[in-house]
Amino acid sequence: MNTQDIERLIGKYEQGQTTAKEEELLKYWFSNEEVPEQLAIYKEIFAFYDAASEEELPDPEFDRKLLDTLGISEENVQNKSGMLRRLYPAFGIAASIVLLIGVYFIFQTQQPNTGTYDDPEIAYAEAKRVLLQVSGNLNTGMDELSNVKSMSKAVDELDNLEMLDNGIKEMKKISILDKSKQMITQ
Amino acid sequence: MKHKLFRLANRLLRNIPEAEDVVQEVFIRLWNRRDKLTQYKSLEAFSVTITKNLCLDRLKSKRNKTDELTEQNVKPERLTPAKAMELNDSYRMINKLINRLPEQQRLIIQMRDIEGYEHAEIAEMLNTNENAVRVNLSRARKKIRDDMQKQYNYEYTGH
Known part of the structure; x- marks a missing residue:
């Protein structure tokens, strides 16, 4: 950027035609360059705009006065933050729970063998193998169960025990007879 | 804000x-x-x-x-703290020059050259159009430059 460019830009500036970017450029140029005498006024003007944009509302009590006027006393504001402070332990507990769950999941996913397969074909083949094995064992198990049939035959045999039972009942009558015999003899 | x-x-x-x-x-x-x-x-x-x-x-x-x-x-x-720090004369002089401008020009210089709003934003906030903003901005900028020039001539050519 030479002085001629700047003078042309200043002309545009005074027509109100410069963009925000061009004005930034002007401010930057005037704050950094050795400025020729015919442009000295602009150096001061742009320096003024820069400083003026930094000015602050001077009253240090402004915020408190505003809160007072709005009827929001500092006490209310402090109460709210006090309540927050009381909740801090709860935040801590919640955070640790989240952390523990997180750590658990990280370990879970980091375990090398989780019994899962990335390739679907291998997973299918493995699943098929396991299912066939299970069904094979199941069949041999069924064979073993045929012995249960003979057990059921034995249960049929047990029906005969009823007759025994009847016999015992008859025996009881005899024992009564026996007791009465003893009484007589005493 | x-x-x-x-x-x-x-x-x-x-x-x-x-x-x-x-x-x-x-x-x-x-x-x-x-x-x-x-x-x-x-x-x-x-x-x-x-x-x-x-x-x-x-x-x-x-x-x-x-x-x-x-x-x-x-x-x-009364001076604001920032102004008090900027005790150089040209700061006070330019401030005074701007404060003598008509209300509308003062507003637009403040919004554009100090706060850096876009023309369109200024037009909306002032309920006018961008062209009117440019015209007022141009007038204000030229006036500030002219007044500065006059001040300098006055100071350097002596009384």
Whole structure:
């Protein structure tokens, strides 16, 4: 950027035609360059705009006065933050729970063998193998169960025990007879 | 944001306690409307517009009370801390020159050259069009340059 460019830009500036970017450029140029005498006024003007944009509302009590006027006393504001402070332990507990769950999941996913397969074909083949094995064992198990049939035959045999039972009942009558015999003899 | 609104109010009112007063009132109005604030595209633009309107109202009622208070008859101003630091004369001189401009030009110089708003934003906040903003900006910038020139000629050519 030479002085001629700047003078042309200043002309545009005074027509109100410069963009925000061009004005930034002007401010930057005037704050950094050795400025020729015919442009000295602009150096001061742009320096003024820069400083003026930094000015602050001077009253240090402004915020408190505003809160007072709005009827929001500092006490209310402090109460709210006090309540927050009381909740801090709860935040801590919640955070640790989240952390523990997180750590658990990280370990879970980091375990090398989780019994899962990335390739679907291998997973299918493995699943098929396991299912066939299970069904094979199941069949041999069924064979073993045929012995249960003979057990059921034995249960049929047990029906005969009823007759025994009847016999015992008859025996009881005899024992009564026996007791009465003893009484007589005493 | 309170500093930005204060700078605008102080530019228009040229009176620090009054400008602070206006900024407080702006915040009170925002607070009272807090349920409806989401409907505004830009809270900042809305706040700037309220600030400007409140200042112009005050200036108007002041003019009605004391007709003789003209733009040329500005009370000597108390310095803000930033100004006090900038004790160099040219800062104070330029500030005074700008404060002598008509209200509309003062507003536009403040919004564009100090706060850096886009032409379109200024047009919306002042309820006018971009071309009018450019015209006023051009007039204000030329006037400031001319007045500066006059001051310098006065100072250097002696009395």
